[in-house]
Amino acid sequence: MAKNNTRIRIIVAVAVIALITIGFATNGGIGTISAFGWSDISILCPLGALGTMLASKLFVPRAVIALVIVIVLIILLGRAFCAWACPVPLLQRIRGLFGKPAKPDAEAADDENLETAGADTTASGIAALSAAEAASLKGGCGSCAEKRGKLDSRHFILGGSLLSAAIFGFPVFCLVCPIGLTFAFILLVMRLFGSGDVTWSLVIIPLILIVELLVFRKWCSKLCPLAAFMSLFGFLNRTFRPQIDDSKCLVSAKGTSCTICAKVCPEGIDPRRPEESPVGMNECTKCRECVVNCPTQALKMPLLPKAKLPAGNDNDKQEEQAA
Amino acid sequence: MDSEKLQDTRTEATEAIEAAEAEKTAAAGASQPTAEGSEVASAEGGLLDRRSLMLGAGGAVVMLGLGGLQFVGSEPIIRPPGGQDEDRLVSACIRCEKCYEICPRNVIAPTHIEAGILNMRTPTLDFDDDYCDWCTEENGGDPLCAKVCPTTALALPAGADVLNTIIGKAVIKEDWCLAYRLIGCRFCYDACPYEAMTLDENNRPHVLTDICNGCGACESVCVSLQNGSISSGATARAIVVHPLDEAGQIILPSYFTGEGA
Numbered sequence: 001m002a003k004n005n006t007r008i009r010i011i012v013a014v015a016v017i018a019l020i021t022i023g024f025a026t027n028g029g030i031g032t033i034s035a036f037g038w039s040d041i042s043i044l045c046p047l048g049a050l051g052t053m054l055a056s057k058l059f060v061p062r063a064v065i066a067l068v069i070v071i072v073l074i075i076l077l078g079r080a081f082c083a084w085a086c087p088v089p090l091l092q093r094i095r096g097l098f099g100k101p102a103k104p105d106a107e108a109a110d111d112e113n114l115e116t117a118g119a120d121t122t123a124s125g126i127a128a129l130s131a132a133e134a135a136s137l138k139g140g141c142g143s144c145a146e147k148r149g150k151l152d153s154r155h156f157i158l159g160g161s162l163l164s165a166a167i168f169g170f171p172v173f174c175l176v177c178p179i180g181l182t183f184a185f186i187l188l189v190m191r192l193f194g195s196g197d198v199t200w201s202l203v204i205i206p207l208i209l210i211v212e213l214l215v216f217r218k219w220c221s222k223l224c225p226l227a228a229f230m231s232l233f234g235f236l237n238r239t240f241r242p243q244i245d246d247s248k249c250l251v252s253a254k255g256t257s258c259t260i261c262a263k264v265c266p267e268g269i270d271p272r273r274p275e276e277s278p279v280g281m282n283e284c285t286k287c288r289e290c291v292v293n294c295p296t297q298a299l300k301m302p303l304l305p306k307a308k309l310p311a312g313n314d315n316d317k318q319e320e321q322a323a
Numbered sequence: 324m325d326s327e328k329l330q331d332t333r334t335e336a337t338e339a340i341e342a343a344e345a346e347k348t349a350a351a352g353a354s355q356p357t358a359e360g361s362e363v364a365s366a367e368g369g370l371l372d373r374r375s376l377m378l379g380a381g382g383a384v385v386m387l388g389l390g391g392l393q394f395v396g397s398e399p400i401i402r403p404p405g406g407q408d409e410d411r412l413v414s415a416c417i418r419c420e421k422c423y424e425i426c427p428r429n430v431i432a433p434t435h436i437e438a439g440i441l442n443m444r445t446p447t448l449d450f451d452d453d454y455c456d457w458c459t460e461e462n463g464g465d466p467l468c469a470k471v472c473p474t475t476a477l478a479l480p481a482g483a484d485v486l487n488t489i490i491g492k493a494v495i496k497e498d499w500c501l502a503y504r505l506i507g508c509r510f511c512y513d514a515c516p517y518e519a520m521t522l523d524e525n526n527r528p529h530v531l532t533d534i535c536n537g538c539g540a541c542e543s544v545c546v547s548l549q550n551g552s553i554s555s556g557a558t559a560r561a562i563v564v565h566p567l568d569e570a571g572q573i574i575l576p577s578y579f580t581g582e583g584a
Binding site: 024027034037045048051057063152154155159163164167169183184191197200204 | 384385387389410414424427433437444451473475
């Protein structure tokens with residue numbers, strides 16, 4: 001099940017690339033991820049929209065409309081783009097093909113990151129468990145105090161790229177954006193074979209991508225300004241949030257210290273104890289790894305947060321099943 | 324439920340706890356001061372630990388440095404309809420590739436890095452196989468590239484039409500041109516949709532520069548480079564559309580002035 005989830009995400013990301021490549025081949029007019037849409041209606045990359053207006057000092061109605069649409073999408077879907085449509089995680093899987101043999105669920109993405117994050121939460125979790133248990137049992141995750149995510153390095157890069165665009169007068173981040181470069185490379189390869197268009201760009205673009213994605217391995221969590229933008233508005237997201245059924249969760253129902261959901265989360269969120277996670281729930285990419293890896297299927301990602309059921313009934317059911 | 328699975332989970336959790344404890348002890352023994360230091364920093368900053376601060380500041384500096392690339396020279400290039408205001412195009416283009424994709428004749432191409440880092444991936448025109456007819460056949464004379472551009476990097480000023488929007492000017496390199504060897508080739512003359520070319524008494528083509536709008540029809544049919552053995556040393560076609568500078572003067576590439584010309 002867990003493997004399937006990863007596989008589905010790979011398939012979706014590949015399908016997005018394939019669709020855009022077909023668009024290139026057929027002059028379809030769907031654009032790339034940077035300006036996805038039909039003909040003159042595009043969902044413009046929010047960074048591009050802001051960058052272009054700051055750089056040209058012009059009010060561009062299309063860009064403003066696109067920004068509003070993107071923010072609404074972020075409020076509805078959080079950072080789902082990161083886990084499902086972005087080509088970057090897909091490209092980073094290339095790293096898994098070399099080097100150390102892939103771990104089961106190679107997802108074990110950013111291993112050390114998880115380990116340290118996991119260590120923190122577990123250690124403090126153990127100590128606090130008995131004390132916090134009562135509280136978390138009563139409230140569950142739905143009513144936990146909303147953790148305000150911290151600003152991190154990505155937000156600096158977001159600010160720096162917009163400032164640079166305003167000072168130097170062109171959308172600076174677009175030059176090195178790995179999403180844009182991915183599709184630029186696909187287009188150049190098509191032109192190389194289609195019309196014999198030979199250029200050093202064909203060497204430079206993959207080099208930039210390798211430096212960004214394979215050398216800096218934590219592009220998404222430490223550097224990507226697009227992720228930073230999405231995390232800023234992710235605070236407003238309430239839909240598709242991981243929600244724990246306390247009657248099934250091993251921690252609340254059995255009093256064990258299971259931390260599997262926290263360990264598999266590529267963003268380092270602990271759905272059981274979001275307030276103690278290194279990052280807030282606004283970073284959730286809706287990748288569903290916690291849902292599919294939960295040993296008791298206690299996690300769900302409902303469209304809307306569900307009101308808590310009276311705990312008694314469910315506990316009984318759970319015990320019946322266990323017996 | 325599944326008791327085996329539960330067992331696994333418990334073991335895993337216990338292992339994690341042990342590992343965490345071991346790590347904590349190690350950290351406590353080995354690097355007490357540093358750990359404490361960063362702890363303090365994050366408490367004081369309230370928002371950031373030292374490492375992300377450094378990384379973020381470094382990244383922001385890189386972004387500002389990339390901005391400085393605008394002072395690195397870039398070569399003048401021809402732009403699709405609506406891209407004639409070079410400053411606007413450079414400041415607004417987010418390199419989204421939408422114009423290349425939509426162009427029904429595939430004449431819009433991403434600029435190569437050879438024309439400058441800043442120009443890389445911005446739109447230019449490649450007249451190797453076809454020319455720009457302002458989408459007359461495909462969209463009734465309303466250029467699709469300017470229509471779909473989401474950031475108005477390509478935007479036609481009011482009153483712009485196919486005749487008064489000058490993409491560039493065609494120039495013949497006479498010593499590469501077959502007609503100037505009196506071979507009688509007149510493909511470019513026949514291709515010109517705007518009667519911007521004439522033939523002289525020896526049937527050699529000339530560009531009427533005042534009329535030429537740089538559509539590229541002549542360049543797209545020129546056979547000189549395909550017959551490289553005839554025009555030895557040629558690195559481009561004998562008739563090519565070149566960009567204009569701000570004063571409206573044609574900017575010619577080095578092969579017009581170099582020796583062997």
